[in-house]
Amino acid sequence: MRDETKCLHAGYTPKNGEPRVMPIYQSTTYVFDSTKVVGDIFDEPTQAVIYSRFANPTVMAVEEKINALEGGVGAMCTTSGQAANLLAILNICKAGDSIVSTSQIYGGTINLFAVTLEKQGIECIFVDQDADEETISAAFKENTKAVFGEVIANPAMCVLDIEKFARVAHKHGVPLIVDSTFATPILCKPFEFGADIVTHSTTKYMDGHAVQGGGVIVDSGNFDWTNGKFPELVEPDESYHGISYTKNYGKAAYIVKARMQLMRDFGCYPAANSAFLLNLGLETLPLRMERYCENALKVAKYFAASDKIEAVMYPGLEGDKYYDLAQKYLKGCSGVISIIVKGGKEKAIRFMDGLKLASNEVHVADIRTCVLHPASETHRQLTDEQLVAAGINPGMMRFSCGLENVEDIIEDIEQSLAQL
Numbered sequence: 001m002r003d004e005t006k007c008l009h010a011g012y013t014p015k016n017g018e019p020r021v022m023p024i025y026q027s028t029t030y031v032f033d034s035t036k037v038v039g040d041i042f043d044e045p046t047q048a049v050i051y052s053r054f055a056n057p058t059v060m061a062v063e064e065k066i067n068a069l070e071g072g073v074g075a076m077c078t079t080s081g082q083a084a085n086l087l088a089i090l091n092i093c094k095a096g097d098s099i100v101s102t103s104q105i106y107g108g109t110i111n112l113f114a115v116t117l118e119k120q121g122i123e124c125i126f127v128d129q130d131a132d133e134e135t136i137s138a139a140f141k142e143n144t145k146a147v148f149g150e151v152i153a154n155p156a157m158c159v160l161d162i163e164k165f166a167r168v169a170h171k172h173g174v175p176l177i178v179d180s181t182f183a184t185p186i187l188c189k190p191f192e193f194g195a196d197i198v199t200h201s202t203t204k205y206m207d208g209h210a211v212q213g214g215g216v217i218v219d220s221g222n223f224d225w226t227n228g229k230f231p232e233l234v235e236p237d238e239s240y241h242g243i244s245y246t247k248n249y250g251k252a253a254y255i256v257k258a259r260m261q262l263m264r265d266f267g268c269y270p271a272a273n274s275a276f277l278l279n280l281g282l283e284t285l286p287l288r289m290e291r292y293c294e295n296a297l298k299v300a301k302y303f304a305a306s307d308k309i310e311a312v313m314y315p316g317l318e319g320d321k322y323y324d325l326a327q328k329y330l331k332g333c334s335g336v337i338s339i340i341v342k343g344g345k346e347k348a349i350r351f352m353d354g355l356k357l358a359s360n361e362v363h364v365a366d367i368r369t370c371v372l373h374p375a376s377e378t379h380r381q382l383t384d385e386q387l388v389a390a391g392i393n394p395g396m397m398r399f400s401c402g403l404e405n406v407e408d409i410i411e412d413i414e415q416s417l418a419q420l
């Protein structure tokens with residue numbers, strides 16, 4: 001099946017007389033015939049659904065759909081994108097380990113890595129994603145367990161050279177984890193370029209309608225966890241009657257461990273209702289992505305032609321620093337554009353406040369056009385140094401094109417720019 005077909009059919013195939021649409025399994029528990037059956041499931045938990053803290057049929061149908069779109073061996077949904085990135089790391093890192101991450105990533109993830117994981121004893125070493133392989137290699141230590149980057153960085157709109165990072169990661173015997181939130185599986189297939197694990201905040205384009213938050217981790221099944229660096233995936237898990245994930249689950253070792261161990265212990269599993277809504281969003285994802293990209297390219301060109309705009313960061317624009325990488329890795333550059341308004345922070349805020357159609361909201365990749373000023377909103381916790389490292393100019397604003405008629409979006413921009 002192609003993506004459009006998968007979005008409608010993967011993950012759920014009703015049998016004779018069953019509902020056409022995947023129903024909402026609004027039940028926390030499941031009934032079994034005997035104590036022995038329950039005992040057997042505890043021995044082999046992938047065989048049945050036992051409890052909603054880590055599995056639910058409605059959520060699992062969506063997991064299968066996303067897994068099919070990415071081309072992986074398994075997926076696990078979480079309650080947020082933050083939870084997805086947290087569990088993706090914790091599944092292979094413990095206190096005393098380190099990770100290497102690009103610095104041009106989402107502010108929330110920088111916080112998670114630089115502050116919260118640091119407190120748990122996991123060190124993050126940040127590298128410039130445009131650095132050469134030697135410089136990136138220098139960030140690795142004996143205890144490095146993973147490399148992390150964003151396919152399209154939020155909000156810097158840098159495109160990750162996935163093959164370069166996969167090469168460096170694999171040379172050091174560790175997996176490459178990429179957050180593909182802005183690209184979605186429609187615009188990029190990171191596994192085809194060597195990424196090992198993909199995460200998404202499904203809160204953004206995948207849901208698409210700003211109705212529920214969520215995240216997902218997808219496992220390519222391609223990474224060899226038996227290379228000596230990841231004993232927790234190979235050696236018996238004491239908390240699971242001594243099973244070995246690689247021995248029992250082969251290629252799916254990572255994603256099965258994430259569910260059986262981390263989701264069991266942390267319980268950040270989405271509700272069936274949320275998965276039902278996410279599924280509705282996924283059904284139209286290919287159509288919507290096509291239009292977001294089309295609208296954004298027109299808007300980016302409009303911004304680029306305006307003498308009130310100092311810079312436009314949109315990798316779909318010819319001449320953009322990341323144009324070539326976008327051509328190589330992406331089928332489109334999403335609906336998000338970063339711009340710097342001439343006159344810095346104060347003018348950026350005036351421009352934002354002058355918009356009538358585009359709403360000022362703490363969101364991005366929404367069906368409605370929205371704007372945000374990272375330096376004074378989402379990224380206000382970052383120091384000036386971190387802002388620059390994350391690719392954020394204080395005058396930068398993030399313009400997220402929605403699915404309104406693009407002429408209306410441009411007219412709104414026009415009237416607000418005219419007031420500056």
Ligand SMILES: *Cc1c(COP(=O)(O)O)cnc(C)c1O
Nearest residue numbers: 080081082106154181201203214
């Ligand atoms: C929004 C976002 C996140 C965090 O996702 P939530 O669902 O808000 O927790 C992570 N990564 C990227 C790239 C994002 O845009």
